[in-house]
Amino acid sequence: MPPIPGSGLAKGLAVTLRTMTKRSHTAQYPDAQPELPPRTRGVIGLFEENCTVCMLCARECPDWCIYIDSHKETIPAVTPGGRERSRNVLDRFAIDFSLCMYCGICIEVCPFDALFWSPEFEYAETDIRDLTHERDKLREWMWTVPAPPALDPAAEEPKEVAAARKAVEKAEAAAAAAAAQAAAAAAQDAPTTGPGTPGTPGTPGTPGTPESPAGGTAR
Amino acid sequence: MNDVLDVALRLIVVFAVFLVLPLVIGQTEHKVMAHMQGRLGPMYAGGFHGWAQLVADGVKFAQKEDVVPAGADRRIFQLAPAVALLPYLLVLVAIPVGPSEGAVGQVIDAGLFFVLAVMGVGVLGSVMAGWASANKFSLLGGLRTAAQLLAYELPMLLAAASVAMAAGTVSLPGIVGAFEWWWLPWQITGALVFFTAGLAELQRPPFDMPVADSEIIFGAYTEYTGLRFALFLLAEYAGIVVLCALTTVLFLGGWHGPFGGGWGWTLLKTAVLAFVVIWLRVSYPRLREDQLQKLAWTVLIPLALAQIALTGIVKVAIQ
Numbered sequence: 146m147p148p149i150p151g152s153g154l155a156k157g158l159a160v161t162l163r164t165m166t167k168r169s170h171t172a173q174y175p176d177a178q179p180e181l182p183p184r185t186r187g188v189i190g191l192f193e194e195n196c197t198v199c200m201l202c203a204r205e206c207p208d209w210c211i212y213i214d215s216h217k218e219t220i221p222a223v224t225p226g227g228r229e230r231s232r233n234v235l236d237r238f239a240i241d242f243s244l245c246m247y248c249g250i251c252i253e254v255c256p257f258d259a260l261f262w263s264p265e266f267e268y269a270e271t272d273i274r275d276l277t278h279e280r281d282k283l284r285e286w287m288w289t290v291p292a293p294p295a296l297d298p299a300a301e302e303p304k305e306v307a308a309a310r311k312a313v314e315k316a317e318a319a320a321a322a323a324a325a326q327a328a329a330a331a332a333q334d335a336p337t338t339g340p341g342t343p344g345t346p347g348t349p350g351t352p353g354t355p356e357s358p359a360g361g362t363a364r
Numbered sequence: 365m366n367d368v369l370d371v372a373l374r375l376i377v378v379f380a381v382f383l384v385l386p387l388v389i390g391q392t393e394h395k396v397m398a399h400m401q402g403r404l405g406p407m408y409a410g411g412f413h414g415w416a417q418l419v420a421d422g423v424k425f426a427q428k429e430d431v432v433p434a435g436a437d438r439r440i441f442q443l444a445p446a447v448a449l450l451p452y453l454l455v456l457v458a459i460p461v462g463p464s465e466g467a468v469g470q471v472i473d474a475g476l477f478f479v480l481a482v483m484g485v486g487v488l489g490s491v492m493a494g495w496a497s498a499n500k501f502s503l504l505g506g507l508r509t510a511a512q513l514l515a516y517e518l519p520m521l522l523a524a525a526s527v528a529m530a531a532g533t534v535s536l537p538g539i540v541g542a543f544e545w546w547w548l549p550w551q552i553t554g555a556l557v558f559f560t561a562g563l564a565e566l567q568r569p570p571f572d573m574p575v576a577d578s579e580i581i582f583g584a585y586t587e588y589t590g591l592r593f594a595l596f597l598l599a600e601y602a603g604i605v606v607l608c609a610l611t612t613v614l615f616l617g618g619w620h621g622p623f624g625g626g627w628g629w630t631l632l633k634t635a636v637l638a639f640v641v642i643w644l645r646v647s648y649p650r651l652r653e654d655q656l657q658k659l660a661w662t663v664l665i666p667l668a669l670a671q672i673a674l675t676g677i678v679k680v681a682i683q
Contacts, residue, residue, distance in 0.1 A: 157647040161400040171404040 181264035183291040186247045188263050189240055190286035195259035198233035202251035202260060210244035211251060212237060238283060243276040261290045382453050386601035387418050393642045400646045428590035433498060440496035445595035448489025451482045452602035459609045460537045462619050462627035468537060475536035476528055479610060480521060487513045487565060494584035505583015508574035508653060512564055515660035520561035522668035523554040526675045527614045540618035550678060554671040555615035557664050562607040566600060568641060570648035573656055608637035
């Protein structure tokens with residue numbers, strides 16, 4: 146059926162009228178802050194405890210806007226006769242946001258989760274040099290990083306959680322096994338030693354045995 | 365002395381209406397257009413939902429330098445905004461709002477004739493501006509204005525003539541006085557033609573080819589700045605008031621209405637029509653120049669002639 150002549154004109158009027166009755170999309174920004182989701186590309190926060198000064202971020206940055214200074218410290222050997230260890234200590238970590246193009250590569254490459262996106266975006270400055278955010282400022286941004294969004298209901302378990310859960314399960318299994326062993330040993334000991342000697346050398350060891358495999362599962 | 369006071373009072377009231385209503389319509393346009401496009405429109409000027417936006421605009425326009433181009437025809441250039449604006453003030457004097465003697469600025473026996481003649485003068489302002497600016501875009505705008513005036517004045521007059529035939533008078537209060545509810549279906553074609561042609565004469569979208577800002581930079585108004593430009597804009601909104609009030613008076617029965625008539629009905633109908641004017645602007649894209657001419661000569665004029673024929677037949681039949 147061909148359309149009725151003029152129906153297009155009526156449709157146009159209907160569209161504008163319907164739009165008028167709906168809520169407008171305008172965000173009244175300076176009066177009302179926008180609600181930005183986690184991982185919004187506002188500013189980059191640094192969690193410096195996680196940083197090992199591996200320099201990956203600085204090297205991957207397409208703009209070369211990350212500045213890192215560090216020095217090495219040697220840690221004396223823990224055990225006598227052991228080897229001394231060396232450790233990187235961060236002296237300076239700065240991001241020049243006047244160069245940064247918010248590509249997020251530094252955050253992607255960081256192997257120790259030291260860099261995070263924060264949705265804060267109101268850090269305009271009147272002097273371009275103030276846009277180079279030093280370590281303390283990057284640390285302050287870290288506190289504005291929101292928790293990551295929840296996983297989908299049927300999603301796979303995150304790797305970290307899976308590893309931790311496996312470690313706990315293993316520890317529990319070992320503890321249960323040790324407890325069973327200890328119980329069996331105690332059952333064997335009981336008829337031979339008799340009730341007169343409760344403080345046998347085997348008993349103080351029993352609370353300690355479940356602990357040791359739990360601590361040692363990582364190895 | 366009493367007569368002088370009476371005339372002065374009437375003129376002051378008409379002048380106040382002339383200054384206030386176009387601004388109200390302008391503000392409504394800001395807001396309605398914004399919401400039809402999913403926006404909020406002005407929100408800051410004056411505090412409450414930007415009610416003083418047009419006042420602020422006026423202050424801004426008044427502060428701007430009044431530039432006259434070196435090559436312009438100086439006197440005509442400066443006179444043009446007044447020619448565009450004043451006719452609408454004159455028309456407003458003759459439009460009856462209520463049934464009583466006090467509800468019209470001045471009763472004119474040949475009211476319809478006067479109103480249409482004076483409204484035609486308003487368009488001359490744009491033509492003068494277009495010619496006097498000594499600017500190619502302005503000249504194009506002026507030519508298009510002239511072409512549009514020629515094309516749309518005819519259907520507008522024919523539609524108005526149909527109402528005058530029906531009422532047997534050209535006095536505006538006389539026409540409203542003779543109005544019956546069944547005139548509405550009887551004159552509906554004429555009403556549509558009159559309203560459309562009026563829109564085109566005001567150069568309102570979708571008939572804004574002469575001022576098309578995206579192609580000929582506001583046509584005849586290209587060279588205008590400051591207050592003179594503001595006067596042209598004011599003329600456009602005053603034109604909306606006049607067109608809507610005239611359509612109300614001629615075709616929608618003016619102050620007649622359910623629950624006893626009164627001047628409130630005239631204002632309400634005018635306001636609804638003004639909303640429609642804004643609504644049409646938001647909904648439709650601009651007509652091309654040849655489409656504009658085609659619409660006038662092949663659609664509106666035949667429709668207006670058919671309306672006159674229908675009016676004549678019915679008029680003879682009921683006598």
